[in-house]
Amino acid sequence: MTLAIDHNDPTLRGHAEAYSREMAAKRRQTLLGAVVFIACVLLAAYGAEVDPAKFAENAWRFPKYILEIMPTLRPATFFSDLKEWYWNLNGWLKLLWQTLLIAYVGTLLGAVGGFLLCFTASANLGSGWVRWGTRRFLEFCRTVPEIVFALIFVIAFGLGPLPGVLAIAIHTMGAMGKLFSEVVENIDMKPVDGMTATGATWWQTIRFAVVPQVLSNFASYALLRFEINVRGASIMGFVGAGGIGQDLIEAIRKFYFTDVSAILFLIILTVMLIDYGTERLRHALLSLEHRQ
Amino acid sequence: MSLALSTTERSELIARHQGAIDGSLKTKLITIGVIAGMVALFVYALTTFELDFWRIINGFSSLGKFVVLMLPPDPGSLTRAIIFVKALFETIAIAFLGTILAAILAFPLGFLAAKNVVANRIVHFLARRSLDTVRGVDALIWALIWVNVVGLGPFAGMLAIMTSDLGAFGKLYSEAIESADKKAVEGVTSSGGNKLHEIRFGLIPQVLPVIASQVLYFIESNTRSSTIIGIVGAGGIGLHLAETIRTLEWQQASFVILLVLVAVSVIDLISNRLRFAIIGKRAV
Structure with a gap:
């Protein structure tokens, strides 16, 4: 017995033609998309x-720039070189x-x-125009970039960390409000029904039926957001909002070349450490959840 | 018979479940400790922020004035409006092109950083760490650096978006590749395919839909970041945003903000549709 296919078999040929028609249609669609x-x-x-010409002409400047911002660290005078590179370590650590x-x-x-x-923004607990209003408000808060808020607040409050804090807080409120309301939408509604049946007020229902279900998720999102906000806060100083x-x-x-790399490395190191720390904490939180 | 509990029944019930009502002392102490620590750090932070009561009051009152001055949004003149819309187009172009280029350039990096493609641990470690480093630097900082390299303008902005996304894309790709199903790759190998065939026919069909939907996400979020890179002179609407706010042209500022909001929500809508189409197709 042979497994070879008889190409003259009419049913097979019909299938083959249908297949190639289908493939041709798909190919046309892909081509149109492309x-x-x-x-x-x-x-x-x-x-x-x-x-591209301008890029090709200037491309060498990028590696040159990267090399320029690197410090000269000689093995013989390693520590004094390091000290010179991080001459303002205390000031930078403070910032x-x-x-x-x-x-x-x-x-x-x-x-x-x-x-x-x-x-009030969630589909299962909020209602009517209050929900609509809250949702639009949160949307506004998270769509306007935080640095734009910072620009406006710097003019209103003056230079310093205060406008940065407010800008980050508003942006975070928008983003977290949405994430939180999605968590709330996924809760088990039975405890809520139970509380309602005992005649609890809206706040009591939230406190005893909803909050215990969502708190660990909220904390996990807040930690994630903290990490994002550390990155955000590191550029707030660009518009005079501290940090x-x-x-x-x-x-x-001002082309203080080695300072650029010194500060950048500090920021990257901090972000990595925070990244690592919050991840550990979040895993701990989630395992706490599973144990219950 | 009444269903209500009598006072004695109620106190008996409470006595029986006193432990459950009080909760464990340890949990309570931990909760109080964590909250107290957080509040203490909060208060300490506030003391370092040079706050004083009148500054806050004055700030909020001038903020209120600004909001009143912002209404209604008004570009000032038609030529200004055209300039703003052009800048908006530039912004979207920066986001789109930067994301696409990053997605293409990160492809080899993703394979390099995936454990199941490159088995060498040193290469894998180095690839991952360098991707992390690139990712740790904000797009605005990259924009500043690229402005030094290719000069002011949207080209620098596009390169900045591209560089800052390279790290993120590389990481996502390598994770998608690592979690891909091995069976398809083994099938290709068993029918006599070489390494390149394994990647082309075994891995790419699996990871492409995931990657496409991620690219859409990034275009969305990059539209937001590319609205601000103009603040450091790297093209797009950010320049006008910063300029109108700094020169206190509040009506124009609110017009620009409105433009940004509309653009971002339109792009959100389109990318949501597209993503649904891609993932829907994959599910069939």
Whole structure:
């Protein structure tokens, strides 16, 4: 017995033709998609003033810049070189600490705001125009970039960390309100029904039927947000809203080359540490949840 | 017979379940400790922020004035409106092109950082760490650096979006590749395919839908970040945003903000539709 296929078998040929027709239709669709995509890319390239010649001409500057900002560390005088590279370590650490505090206070205020608003914004607990209004408000808060809020607040409150904190808090409130309300929408409604049946008020229902179900998820999201806000707070200084950003932008603008790399490495290291720490904490929180 | 509990029955019930009502002392102490620690850090942070009562009051009152001055949003003149819309187009172009380029360039990096493609631990470690480093630097900082390299303008912005996304994309790709099903790859190997065939026919069909939906997500979020890179001179609407706010042209500022909001929600809508189409197709 042979497994070879008889190509003259009419039923088989019918199938083969149907298959090739289908494939041709799919191919045409893919081709059309590719044409639309390429048109979009060309339009975008025109809009972004992409100039390959200019790029090729200046491309060598990028590695040169990277090399320039690197410090000279000789093995013989390693420690004194290191000391020279981080000549302002204390000042930078102070600013870095301020950055972390801005992120912390902003996250905390934003989380509290998001917590208060998420119940009215959720589909199962909120209702009517209050829900609609809360949702639009949260949407506004998270769509306007935080640095735009910071720009406005710097004019209203003056330079310093305060506008940065407020900007981060508002943005965080918008983002967390949405995430929180999604968590609330996924809860088990039976405890809520139980509380309603005993005649509890809306606040009592939230406190005893909803909050215990969602708290660990909320904490996990807040930690994730803290990490994002540390990155956000590190650039707040660009518009004068406190933190390490003000030294960084000054170093970049005034070509203090080695300072740029020193500050950048500090920021990257901090972000990585926070990343690692919050991940550990979140895993601990989630395992706590599973144990119950 | 009444269903209500008498006072004695009620106190008996409470006495029987006193432990459940009080909760465990340890949990309570931990909760109080954590909250007290957080509040203490909060208060300490506030003391370092040079706050004083009048500054806050004045700030909020001038903020209120600004909001009143912002209404209604008004570009000032038609030429200004055209300039703003052009800048918005530039912003979207930056986000789109930057994301696409990052998605393409990160492809080899993703394979390099995936454990099941490159088995060498040192290469894997180095690839992962460098992706993390690139990811740790914000797009605005990259924009500043690229402005130094290719000069002011949207091109620098596009390169900044591209660089900051390279790290994120590389990481996502390598995770998608690592979690891909091995069976398809083994099938290709058993029918005599080489390494390249394994990737082309075994891995790519599995990871492409995931990657496509991630790319859409990134275009969405990059539209937001590319609205602000103009603040450091890297093209797009951010320049006008910063300028109108700094020169206290509040009506124009609110017009620009409105433009950004509309653009972001339109792109959200389109990418949601597209993502649904892609994932829906995959489910069939």
